[in-house]
Amino acid sequence: xxxxxxxxxxxxxxxxxxxxxxxxxxxxxxxxxxxxxxxxxxxxxxxxxxxxxxxxxxxxxxxxx
Numbered sequence: 001x002x003x004x005x006x007x008x009x010x011x012x013x014x015x016x017x018x019x020x021x022x023x024x025x026x027x028x029x030x031x032x033x034x035x036x037x038x039x040x041x042x043x044x045x046x047x048x049x050x051x052x053x054x055x056x057x058x059x060x061x062x063x064x065x
Contacts, residue, residue: 003051010048017041 001007017037024034 001055003054007048007051010044010051014041014044014048017044 017040020037021034021041024037
């Protein structure tokens with residue numbers, strides 16, 4: 001996997017952002033602040049998806065589901 005380190009790093013950040021969102025909800029922080037972090041999380045997820053799309057498919061993936 002060419003982008004393994006980048007993907008793993010981004011997944012780690014996504015996990016951290018999800019924890020932050022849970023903490024924000026439990027503290028009752030403002031919707032505006034919550035939405036800002038949620039937007040950042042969405043952007044990060046799109047980056048991960050784009051890196052995964054750049055990866056070549058293995059022979060057992062081609063023609064599969």
